Amino acid sequence: MGNCLKAQSNDDISLLRGHDSQDxxxxxxxxxxxxxxxxxxxxxxxxxxxxxxxxxxxxTEEEQIKIxxxxxxxxxxxxxxxxxxxxxxxECVICMGDFAVGEPLRILPCMHSYHKDCIDDWLMRSFxxxxxxxxxDAALLTTYETS
Amino acid sequence: MAAGLPRRIIKETxxxxxxxVPGIVALPDEGNARYFHVVVAGPSESPYESGTxxxxxxxxxxxxxxxPKVRFMTKIYHPNIDKLGxxxxxxxxxxxxPALQIRTVLLSIQALLSAPxxxxxxxxxxxEQWKTNESxxxxxxxxxxxTYATDN
Numbered sequence: 001m002g003n004c005l006k007a008q009s010n011d012d013i014s015l016l017r018g019h020d021s022q023d024x025x026x027x028x029x030x031x032x033x034x035x036x037x038x039x040x041x042x043x044x045x046x047x048x049x050x051x052x053x054x055x056x057x058x059x060t061e062e063e064q065i066k067i068x069x070x071x072x073x074x075x076x077x078x079x080x081x082x083x084x085x086x087x088x089x090x091e092c093v094i095c096m097g098d099f100a101v102g103e104p105l106r107i108l109p110c111m112h113s114y115h116k117d118c119i120d121d122w123l124m125r126s127f128x129x130x131x132x133x134x135x136x137d138a139a140l141l142t143t144y145e146t147s
Numbered sequence: 148m149a150a151g152l153p154r155r156i157i158k159e160t161x162x163x164x165x166x167x168v169p170g171i172v173a174l175p176d177e178g179n180a181r182y183f184h185v186v187v188a189g190p191s192e193s194p195y196e197s198g199t200x201x202x203x204x205x206x207x208x209x210x211x212x213x214x215p216k217v218r219f220m221t222k223i224y225h226p227n228i229d230k231l232g233x234x235x236x237x238x239x240x241x242x243x244x245p246a247l248q249i250r251t252v253l254l255s256i257q258a259l260l261s262a263p264x265x266x267x268x269x270x271x272x273x274x275e276q277w278k279t280n281e282s283x284x285x286x287x288x289x290x291x292x293x294t295y296a297t298d299n
Contacts, residue, residue, distance in 0.1 A: 051213055093246045094211060096155040121212060122245055130246035 047125045067124070074123050077136070078107045079116055093131060094118035110134045152180050156206060159249050171253045173204065181206040185217075185253060189296065190261040194288035195223070198296030202232075202256070204249065214243035215252055222295040224288040226265040226274035234259070235269035 043055045048063040059067070082099040090099050092115045099105065104116040112131045114122075119130075127136045160180070163173050170188040175181075185202040189195025201220040207213055217239060219232035227235040238247060238255055268274030277284040 047212075053209075094155075095153070096158045118245075125212060126244075128244070130244040133242075133244060 049125075070124060070127065073127070073137070074120055077109075077123075080105050080107055080113070092118055094122065108134075108136055153210075155211060156180065163249060168250055168254060170257060173249060173253060181210075183249065187253065187257055187260070189292060190257055193261045194285045195225075195260045195292050195296065198292035199299060200260075200296050201299065202253075204252070206249075211245035211247075214239045214247075215249060217252065217256065221299060222291060224273060224284075224291040225260065226263050226268045226270055226277045227259060229270045233269065235267060 043057075045053050045055055046059060046063075046067055047053055048059060048066060054063075056064075082101055082103045082105050084101045091097070092099060094114055095118050097115070099115070105113045106116045106119045107113045108119070108129045110129050110132050112129050114130070122130060123136065128134065129136060157180075160175055170190070172186040173183045174185075175183055183204040183206075185204050187200045187202060189198035189200065199221075200223060203218050203220055205216045207216060217234055219228055219234065221232075222230075223232075229235075234256065236255060236259055238244075238252065263277060265274040265277035273284070276287070
């Protein structure tokens, strides 16, 4: 709270014309030469901060380091395969799809679990559990220190 | 139209229709399934009581990884809502989580009407009035509700 005046407002006044940030990047740089267009579409998009989307070549060195660290931390979080046991709930709250037997899940230190792809996408933007808002960071670092 | 519409948006829309939230109506636009026409009833025992407030809600391409964009269309006198209808609410900004839904966002907005927070203002002049002369601010809010949010 208390950040609304300072925050750069990206509220669109006309919500019907909601544009994604890729558009504005392209506008700023001018249209790319046609032969590059296909390459750009296949490039992975990173989110150094929530609501910021950039391709690898547009990241600062600092952002690249942050993303690399984040990827490392995520890869240390336990994963599992859904075996049909309903103990952990059977719907992924991110995509609202039911877990299907054999699907890869990721389990956060707070024991909330999600589809691996769904939660990894979120963790790159914010290192918190979507359900309990618990920061994943602290719990993970404690595990490192004691091991 | 539904091509490429994420399953989550389809499910949320269905659930909003099947189990509507009391005091809130959210209908998807006929031409754009990501755009919702919203009507929120002013909460009882608030200066907005008996008013009906129109809002627009848009689910951006990145939803649910980024928050919906929501704006009041009906003029409202509230310290956390500016004259363009933009809302200062943490879950629409840095406290967004993909576990939140259209339903929970609209319930939070309804709660914001019951509990204005002049210490976290978006409309500075309104917040100032709210802090220096609360009864007059509430009076103005009631008057605006009557003028702009009744029979609209």
